[in-house]
Amino acid sequence: MxxxxxxxxxxxxxxxxxxxxxxxxxxxxxxxxxxxxxxxxxxxxxxMHRAARALRTGQTSTIGLVVSTLASVGNSRMLQAISEAAAARDYALAVVTVGERGIREAFARLRSQGVDGAVVLNEATELARDAQPPADLHLVVVDSPADPRFSIVQTDHAAGARAATTHLLALGCGTVHHLAGPAGSFAAVERERGWRAALADAGVAAPEPVRGDWTSASGYRAARALVGASAVFVANDQMALGALRAFADAGRRVPDDVAVVGFDDIVDAAEYRPPLTTVRQDFDALGRRAVAALIAAIEGGDAVAETVPAALVVRASSAAI
Missing domain, CATH: 1.10.260.40 (lambda repressor-like DNA-binding domains)
Structure with missing residues (x-):
């Protein structure tokens, strides 16, 4: 009843x-x-019956999520975190991916569903910045440079990368190579910036980074150019998995011959062989803060900019070399 x-x-x-x-x-x-x-x-x-509330308030208590892909572990983790945070605030969630018709079509689909606002995730944020988002659609973007048009919630990627690189330098490896993410990704750019800053602090010239597309397959391909390295900071854990295989195929032992650190601390990172040292992103905190910022904007609040700390988690892949 x-x-x-x-x-x-x-x-x-x-x-x-x-x-x-x-x-x-x-x-x-x-x-x-x-x-x-x-x-x-x-x-x-x-x-509360959503349809009845919408008639009274003009709001549907539904928010949207715009994402380029759900194939990456980080994006999937953010989907789960945002979904749970929305449910805790009694909001429904509508998810759209940016397909061939682009970000404007994604926004149009959300507006047709009557959402009160939307979270734009990771790689889709660059598209949102360039597309001039609809003025009547409240937005929060996850991982973006400062922009007065919407609220921003992001991980402190640069500080996390800096900690990872400093950790590797402390092993006595001389320099740290970088397997970077896509050039157009804000997170990848920030992680590269942190890597470069740590090397500069140590008075070490930065080697030319190699680049992947966040997938383990791309990590494998890119890491084949780094088989002579003694330490590698990889921009995410999926690419680090590919790098571990590339080093094993080349007869390079981790961590005896080469130390490896990833980024994200995905669920399986501790089960890699060897268990992966990585920088932990707090996806749950990101989801909660993104949803809270969006609901605040829907209710007339000001735009905010929030940064969530990242923590280095040391495991066997970066034992002393």
Whole structure:
């Protein structure tokens, strides 16, 4: 049996209008009453009917996610994090990928679904910046240079890469080579910047980086140019997996002959052979902050710029060489 506002009002000892105000986030409810109504909602398992709420407020309580691909582990992890964060705020999520028809078509599809705003993820952010997003669509972008048109939430990629490179230098390897991500990726550029900064701090010239496309296959191909290296910082864990295979095929032992550090700390990183030293991205925190920033914008708040720290996780792939 569906729980109604009247049921909640009776349980909380308030009017149905007060329940409606609480459900719609109105500030015109004192904290004690709000807490009593929210407890009654939780006790009864009350859920606001989205269509009815949309008619009253003009908002659908649905947000969108724009992504170039879900094939990469990082993007899939962000989808899960944003989906869970949206559900915790009682928002539905509509996902669109940027196909051949481009970012404008993706935005048009979201608007046709009546979303209140959208999160634009990673590689799609460059497309969003260049496309002049619709003025009536609130946006939060994950990983982007500063832009006054929307809120930005990002990992501190440069600091994480700097920590990884400094760790490798401390092993006494002389220099650290870099297997970088795509040149057009903000995250890849920032990770390369952190790598270069750590080498500069140590007075070491930066070797020419080799580049992949985030996939393990591209990591394998690119790493074949680095088989003589003694230390490699790889821009993500998937490419690091390919690099480990390339080194093994070349007869180079990790970490005895070459130390390897990745980035992301994907779920399987500790199961690589050897277990992979990597920089951990807090995908859950990124998802929570992106959704919170978007809902705040939908409710009339100002744009924000937030940076989530990244932490080095040392495992066997970078033991002393």
């Amino acid at each position: 569906r729980v109604s506002m009247a049921d909640v009002a009776e349980r909380a000892g308030v009017s149905a209008q007060t329940v409606s105000r609480v459900a719609n986030g109105s500030p015109r409810v004192d904290p004690a009453t709000r807490a009593r109504v929210e407890k009654a909602m939780a006790d009864l398992g009350y859920r």
